[in-house]
Amino acid sequence: MRNSFDVVVIGAGVFGLAAALELRRRGRSVAVVDRFGSGHPLTSSTGRSRGIRIAYDHPFYVDLASDAIRRWRGLEAATGRKILHLTGQIDFGLPEKLAGIVSAVRGAGGAIEELGAAGLYARLPYLRLDEPKVGLFHPDAGTVLSDEAMAAMKAGALASGVLLYEPERVVAVETGGATRVVTEKRTLEAETVVVAAGPWSGPLLRDLGIEVPLAPAVAQVTFIAAPALVDLPGIGEWGGDEDGLGGVYGHPVPGIGYKLAFSSGQQGWEPEAAEWKPDLQEQTRLLGWVDRRMPDFPRTVQLTQRHPWTMTPDGDFVVDRVGSIVLACGCSGHAFKFGPALGPLVADVVEGQPANALFRLDRPSVRNRTVTASDPILR
Numbered sequence: 001m002r003n004s005f006d007v008v009v010i011g012a013g014v015f016g017l018a019a020a021l022e023l024r025r026r027g028r029s030v031a032v033v034d035r036f037g038s039g040h041p042l043t044s045s046t047g048r049s050r051g052i053r054i055a056y057d058h059p060f061y062v063d064l065a066s067d068a069i070r071r072w073r074g075l076e077a078a079t080g081r082k083i084l085h086l087t088g089q090i091d092f093g094l095p096e097k098l099a100g101i102v103s104a105v106r107g108a109g110g111a112i113e114e115l116g117a118a119g120l121y122a123r124l125p126y127l128r129l130d131e132p133k134v135g136l137f138h139p140d141a142g143t144v145l146s147d148e149a150m151a152a153m154k155a156g157a158l159a160s161g162v163l164l165y166e167p168e169r170v171v172a173v174e175t176g177g178a179t180r181v182v183t184e185k186r187t188l189e190a191e192t193v194v195v196a197a198g199p200w201s202g203p204l205l206r207d208l209g210i211e212v213p214l215a216p217a218v219a220q221v222t223f224i225a226a227p228a229l230v231d232l233p234g235i236g237e238w239g240g241d242e243d244g245l246g247g248v249y250g251h252p253v254p255g256i257g258y259k260l261a262f263s264s265g266q267q268g269w270e271p272e273a274a275e276w277k278p279d280l281q282e283q284t285r286l287l288g289w290v291d292r293r294m295p296d297f298p299r300t301v302q303l304t305q306r307h308p309w310t311m312t313p314d315g316d317f318v319v320d321r322v323g324s325i326v327l328a329c330g331c332s333g334h335a336f337k338f339g340p341a342l343g344p345l346v347a348d349v350v351e352g353q354p355a356n357a358l359f360r361l362d363r364p365s366v367r368n369r370t371v372t373a374s375d376p377i378l379r
């Protein structure tokens with residue numbers, strides 16, 4: 001059995017699979033090792049859906065998300081799976097955030113409309129806003145059907161010749177001379193090792209002497225029964241409201257309902273937990289938000305689930321190199337949508353190109369900074 005590769009990737013979440021797919025496409029030999037199994041319910045890249053939007057307040061993310069939509073469409077065509085359900089999104093809340101989004105999207109040539117209450121309610125009749133009743137509508141947004149997306153990426157990686165060892169835990173990475181990845185079952189050698197272990201990345205990197213301020217958190221999502229909303233836009237509320245309810249995001253999920261979740265206030269994380277049970281108090285707070293924002297909507301909870309994500313101090317990812325180790329982590333609660341577009345970001349760094357300034361490990365907004373699990377999604 002082969003045990004030497006150009007690249008070994010630790011983690012077959014969305015980051016690791018995307019990296020493996022792109023590196024293989026560039027002709028590299030690639031092995032991926034995943035502790036729980038790709039898309040396992042204990043990981044970040046699990047569950048039925050994720051929100052997707054090009055409407056970011058930074059031009060790089062607008063371009064990256066536009067590229068991601070093209071790549072997701074390509075995966076749909078290649079695999080016959082339905083991955084995207086794009087119904088647009090309405091954003092409201094912090095005026096400075098909305099202004100930044102409008103500026104970045106228009107600067108990139110994307111479509112976005114600034115609307116008053118009548119325009120917003122025409123798009124999403126159940127919505128009710130406080131003063132000032134203004135917001136945005138952007139059509140290049142909606143839902144990624146994440147289970148389907150992960151299955152398509154995994155199938156693509158395997159078909160292209162990526163070797164996947166799962167479930168199998170990496171217990172050590174040895175540097176100095178050849179770089180070795182030691183798992184429970186084997187030792188693999190590689191020119192480059194990509195650490196894409198999601199919330200588990202911090203301890204793996206620390207053992208290599210690489211300190212990254214990462215705060216794993218457990219976030220909860222609730223699906224309410226909502227056949228009437230299935231073709232209507234998603235929502236993004238930036239900031240909270242005066243009652244102390246945090247910002248909320250949501251999107252329609254065909255076959256289940258409308259998914260809603262808070263974008264801040266998450267709890268810290270128990271890495272070795274066997275499962276995360278729903279927090280019913282948080283579910284009640286979320287339903288309070290529904291009562292206020294969508295008062296006429298009949299709300300029946302279909303499903304509540306908890307999954308982990310990993311915050312960085314500034315809400316941007318970490319994609320950078322230290323010696324033979326490439327970091328691909330710090331998802332900050334918003335990486336899934338970029339899916340296959342994350343691959344070239346990581347592969348470029350593996351191939352020796354300098355890391356993008358937004359994602360460097362030594363950027364001022366990360367170096368010597370701290371971060372907590374309950375920090376809001378900033379992007």
Ligand SMILES: Cc1cc2nc3c(=O)[nH]c(=O)nc-3n(C[C@H](O)[C@H](O)[C@H](O)COP(=O)(O)OP(=O)(O)OC[C@H]3O[C@@H](n4cnc5c(N)ncnc54)[C@H](O)[C@@H]3O)c2cc1C
Pocket residue numbers: 010011012013014015016033034035036037038039040043044045046049050051052168169170171196197198199200201204219220221306307308309328329330331332333334335336337338
């Ligand atoms: C509730 C929730 C809602 C979200 N909503 C959105 C959204 O609407 N839009 C959006 O874009 N993003 C969203 N995200 C964020 C998105 O899901 C994550 O950014 C993304 O899935 C992170 O993927 P990852 O590959 O970094 O981590 P993971 O998917 O966790 O992958 C890491 C992998 O590493 C493996 N691993 C760990 N340790 C080891 C080891 N020692 N050896 C081998 N393998 C190991 C694990 O088994 C795991 O499969 C959400 C996240 C959550 C939790």
